[in-house]
Amino acid sequence: xxxxxxxxxxxxxxxxxxxxxxxxxxxxxxxxxxxxxxxxxxxxxxxxxxxxxxxxxxxxxxxxxxxxxxxxxxxxxxxxxxxxxxxxxxxxxxxxxxxxxxxxxxxxxxxxxxxxxxxxxxxxxxxxxxxxxxxxxxxxxxxxxxxxxxxxxxxxxxxxxxxxxxxxxxxxxxxxxxxxxxxxxxxxxxxxxxxxxxxxxxxxxxxxxxxxxxxxxxxxxxxxxxxxxxxxxxxxxxxxxxxxxxxxxxxxxxxxxxxxxxxxxxxxxxxxxxxxxxxxxxxxxxxxxxxxxxxxxxxxxxxxxxxxxxxxxxxxxxxxxxxxxxxxxxxxxxxxxxxxxxxxxxxxxxxxxxxxxxxxxxxxxxxxxxxxxxxxxxxxxxxxxxxxxxxxxxxxxxxxxxxxxxxxxxxxxxxxxxxxxxxxxxxxxxxxxxxxxxxxxxxxxxxxxxxxxxxxxxxxxxxxxxxxxxxxxxxxxxxxxxxxx
Amino acid sequence: xxxxxxxxxxxxxxxxxxxxxxxxxxxxxxxxxxxxxxxxxxxxxxxxxxxxxxxxxxxxxxxxxxxxxxxxxxxxxxxxxxxxxxxxxxxxxxxxxxxxxxxxxxxxxxxxxxxxxxxxxxxxxxxxxxxxxxxxxxxxxxxxxxxxxxxxxxxxxxxxxxxxxxxxxxxxxxxxxxxxxxxxxxxxxxxxxxxxxxxxxxxxxxxxxxxxxxxxx
Numbered sequence: 001x002x003x004x005x006x007x008x009x010x011x012x013x014x015x016x017x018x019x020x021x022x023x024x025x026x027x028x029x030x031x032x033x034x035x036x037x038x039x040x041x042x043x044x045x046x047x048x049x050x051x052x053x054x055x056x057x058x059x060x061x062x063x064x065x066x067x068x069x070x071x072x073x074x075x076x077x078x079x080x081x082x083x084x085x086x087x088x089x090x091x092x093x094x095x096x097x098x099x100x101x102x103x104x105x106x107x108x109x110x111x112x113x114x115x116x117x118x119x120x121x122x123x124x125x126x127x128x129x130x131x132x133x134x135x136x137x138x139x140x141x142x143x144x145x146x147x148x149x150x151x152x153x154x155x156x157x158x159x160x161x162x163x164x165x166x167x168x169x170x171x172x173x174x175x176x177x178x179x180x181x182x183x184x185x186x187x188x189x190x191x192x193x194x195x196x197x198x199x200x201x202x203x204x205x206x207x208x209x210x211x212x213x214x215x216x217x218x219x220x221x222x223x224x225x226x227x228x229x230x231x232x233x234x235x236x237x238x239x240x241x242x243x244x245x246x247x248x249x250x251x252x253x254x255x256x257x258x259x260x261x262x263x264x265x266x267x268x269x270x271x272x273x274x275x276x277x278x279x280x281x282x283x284x285x286x287x288x289x290x291x292x293x294x295x296x297x298x299x300x301x302x303x304x305x306x307x308x309x310x311x312x313x314x315x316x317x318x319x320x321x322x323x324x325x326x327x328x329x330x331x332x333x334x335x336x337x338x339x340x341x342x343x344x345x346x347x348x349x350x351x352x353x354x355x356x357x358x359x360x361x362x363x364x365x366x367x368x369x370x371x372x373x374x375x376x377x378x379x380x381x382x383x384x385x386x387x388x389x390x391x392x393x394x395x396x397x398x399x400x401x402x403x404x405x406x407x408x409x410x411x412x413x414x415x416x417x418x419x420x421x422x423x424x425x426x427x428x429x430x431x432x433x434x435x436x437x438x439x440x441x442x443x444x445x446x447x448x449x450x451x452x453x454x455x456x457x458x459x460x461x462x463x464x465x466x467x468x469x470x471x472x473x474x475x476x477x478x479x480x481x482x483x484x485x
Numbered sequence: 486x487x488x489x490x491x492x493x494x495x496x497x498x499x500x501x502x503x504x505x506x507x508x509x510x511x512x513x514x515x516x517x518x519x520x521x522x523x524x525x526x527x528x529x530x531x532x533x534x535x536x537x538x539x540x541x542x543x544x545x546x547x548x549x550x551x552x553x554x555x556x557x558x559x560x561x562x563x564x565x566x567x568x569x570x571x572x573x574x575x576x577x578x579x580x581x582x583x584x585x586x587x588x589x590x591x592x593x594x595x596x597x598x599x600x601x602x603x604x605x606x607x608x609x610x611x612x613x614x615x616x617x618x619x620x621x622x623x624x625x626x627x628x629x630x631x632x633x634x635x636x637x638x639x640x641x642x643x644x645x646x647x648x649x650x651x652x653x654x655x656x657x658x659x660x661x662x663x664x665x666x667x668x669x670x671x672x673x674x675x676x677x678x679x680x681x682x683x684x685x686x687x688x689x690x691x692x693x694x695x696x697x698x699x700x701x702x
Contacts, residue, residue, distance in 0.1 A: 268573065275571030277511065277545030356577045364536040364584065 029444065030451040037441055044437025051430030055423045062419035069412035070234045074226050076405055077237045081223045083312075085216055092212050099205040106198060113195045120184045120191075238409060245406035251399035259294055262343070262389045265382065266290045269349035294393070297339050301394025304332040311401040340390040347386030351379045512699065513547040513618035514538055515609035518564075518590075519627035520552045521600040528591045530654055530692055531626045535587050537695045538624075544569050544576045547616040550587055551605060553627060554597035555634055558604030564590045568616065600632040603639035603678075610645055610682075621648045622699060623684075628656045629671050645684030651698060652688045 010020040029036070141160050225233040270293075271286035278285040306317040307328040317328065355375075445452060516538070518531050535550060542548055549566035551557070565586035569576040606623060613621040623645070629652060633639055652675065661668035672688060679686040689698060 271544070272572050272574060276543065276573055276576070277571050279510065353573055353577075356574060360577050360580055361540060364540045364580070366533070366536065 026448050026451065030448040033444070033448065036444060040437050040440045040444070044434050044440075048430040048434040051426050051433070055426040055430065058419055058423045058426065062416055062423065065412060065416050065419060069238070069409065069416060070229075070231075072412065073234055073237045073241060073409055074229065076241070076409075077233075078223065078226045081219050081226065085219045085223065088212055088216050088219065092209060092216075095205065095208060095212070099201075099208075103202075106202065110195060110198055113191050113198075117188050117191050117195070120188045123181070123184050238413065241406045241409040242413065244402050245410045248399040248403035248406060252396070252403055255393060255396040255399070258389060258393060259298075261385075262294055262393065263287075263290050265350060265386055265389070266293060266343055266346040268353055269346040272349060272353065293339060293343070297336065297343075297390040298393055298396055300332045300336045300339065301390075302397040302400070304329060304336060304394055305397035307332060311397045313397075313401055313404070336390060336394060340387045343386035343390055344383045345386075347382040348379060351375075351382050511545040511547070511616070511618040512542060512620040512622070513613050513616040514542065514549070514622045514624060514699070515612050516548070516550045516624040517557070517602070517605040517609060517626060518550060518552050518594075519600065519602070519625075520554055520594050521597045521632065523596070524628055524656070525594055525596045527626070527654060527656065528594055532587065532591050533692065534624070534626065534653065534695065534698075536584065537698070539580045539584060541699060542569060544571050544573060547618060548583070549609075549612055550583075550590075551608065552590070552594070552597075553600055553602055553605045553625075555599035555601060556604060556637065557601040558608050560608075562605070562608065563612075566612070599634050600627070600630060601634070601637060601639070602627055602629065602631045603633075603643065604637070606645070606650070606679075607643050610643055610648060613648055620699075623648055623650045624653055624698070625650065626653045628658060629675055630658060643678065643682040643684075645679055645682035648684040650679045650684045650686050652686075653690070653698075654692060655688060655690060 006021070007014040007017045010017045141156065141163055144156055222233065226237075267287050267290040270290045271284070274285050274289050276284070276286055280288045302311070302313070303317065305311045306314050307320075307325050309318060309325075312318055317325070320328065516531070516535065518528060520528070538548055545568070547566070547568040549563055551563040554562060565583050567579050567583050569579055602625065606625070609623040613623070631639075652672075655668075655672065657665075657668055661671075676686040
């Protein structure tokens with residue numbers, strides 16, 4: 001039935017017919033008011049409750065994820081701290097073994113030096129008889145009056161002469177003794193210096209140990225906080241892990257660029273070995289072979305770093321005994337060196353091919369033919385690059401390990417943020433539905449306001465108090481116990 | 486042992502696949518040079534085109550240059566033909582040799598009494614089929630004026646399925662200047678013959694834009 005027909009059911013005038021329809025609708029709506037309100041209310045409440053439930057579940061999931069993230073971060077940090085403390089202890093051990101293992105000898109040396117200094121000092125302190133006493137005796141004899149007696153005078157002169165001679169000898173002995181003391185004191189100087197240097201060395205070693213022990217203390221404090229599952233340390237570690245993620249990502253990007261250069265260096269000459277036309281899937285076999293060489297180099301670099309215990313991605317390698325590990329280091333290094341040599345020769349071949357290609361292109365294009373000459377600098381440069389790049393790529397293992405470890409944290413953080421966002425959106429949608437339900441109820445009552453008003457007036461006339469209450473409850477349909485609570 | 490055998494079979498299969506791929510991407514070009522009458526003077530331009538083709542083609546591709554003379558349906562008319570080696574260094578050497586042979590021919594080329602273009606195209610079709618290349622081109626460097634020996638029969642469809650035939654430097658004859666319809670009729674006739682044989686037909690007279698030669702499918 002068309003709209004036009006509907007508007008002519010009650011009267012030929014569409015206006016009248018529409019008014020009749022409106023009246024019917026209002027009456028029907030008024031009669032079905034209570035179930036309609038219940039339907040709208042229960043639908044909006046039900047949807048909101050369901051969405052809140054979903055939001056709570058997602059929130060729980062986020063909580064669990066956060067806990068898991070925290071556990072992962074703390075576990076990684078605990079492992080790293082343990083490793084750090086362990087390596088610090090190894091360093092201290094090496095320091096003690098290197099510098100303090102010779103401490104008894106050093107102590108003996110210091111004691112000897114001190115003994116020598118003491119002995120020299122003791123020797124230097126033994127002084128001869130004081131010269132002033134001799135001088136007084138000589139002066140007293142020289143001053144005895146002669147009284148004209150020749151014999152007495154001669155005797156006295158002889159005595160004076162003998163005494164003077166003895167005095168001179170004593171003075172000379174005294175001078176000699178002083179010179180000896182000065183010599184001994186001079187001898188002490190290098191011993192003092194030696195002692196001072198030795199003590200400085202000991203001081204340096206001890207302060208190195210102090211620094212190390214301070215670092216260990218710091219690490220131990222962090223370790224204790226990690227063991228105590230502190231939130232603050234988890235936040236700090238997460239932040240640090242994200243920084244690590246970006247730095248490692250940047251270094252990996254550089255490594256990828258290096259690999260691309262490496263690929264360009266060996267792809268062309270590779271076609272000389274495996275053919276330039278055959279293909280594996282959508283790629284040229286030569287390109288695949290070049291990629292395989294680069295990948296194998298990276299893998300060897302990974303094993304080398306693992307064998308050297310710089311990275312810890314393969315526990316099976318880390319747990320090998322030292323002899324086996326050393327063998328693995330040698331094997332991986334030899335393979336890496338061989339591949340680097342192959343790359344260097346491929347780079348040389350590439351230069352020759354480029355030279356040939358340039359010559360034929362010049363010949364075919366009809367441009368002036370320049371005799372192709374071997375150019376040493378680019379050739380040697382390419383060879384060096386071909387040789388160095390595999391070793392440089394070997395170090396990719398270090399940022400790769402950091403990246404993989406940090407990736408888990410980064411993904412965890414991103415997932416947690418997404419879950420939080422989803423929770424927010426679900427709650428928002430729930431609230432919007434709930435309030436839309438209230439708006440619908442109010443709009444419903446607005447449509448049937450005339451019969452409602454009539455009902456209200458009728459009730460007021462019969463029972464004013466009850467009617468007021470009923471009216472309030474009817475005019476505020478959304479206001480129920482749940483809303484008030 | 487079983488594993489080794491499996492590995493061997495796998496590598497053979499991969500090798501087979503790779504070889505199949507290699508042919509499916511390759512290009513084969515057969516160029517016909519008209520050496521009849523006054524058109525011999527145009528051969529210097531053909532040299533440029535051959536050089537361009539040598540620059541464009543690479544390992545695995547094939548090229549042949551043949552002359553159009555009184556009876557062109559013959560291997561003897563092929564001046565030089567080569568399928569470039571997989572190794573780039575060998576391919577470069579082959580290009581040098583090829584260029585040398587074509588240059589030699591152009592230096593000593595003499596005009597023939599008759600012009601058997603159809604025979605040359607038929608010969609080209611056979612050569613291209615044998616290469617098994619994915620993209621096949623026949624380049625006809627001629628004024629397209631066929632002048633057959635009376636006993637030669639050429640009025641049949643030439644099989645050119647999947648071949649692009651490009652007419653290059655189709656010069657106007659003195660008679661064409663008097664009645665240009667003859668030139669257009671000549672072109673239409675050849676287009677019909679090529680299309681009837683299942684090939685695609687193009688005309689490229691502007692030799693300044695050789696990059697359009699092999700790029701259009």
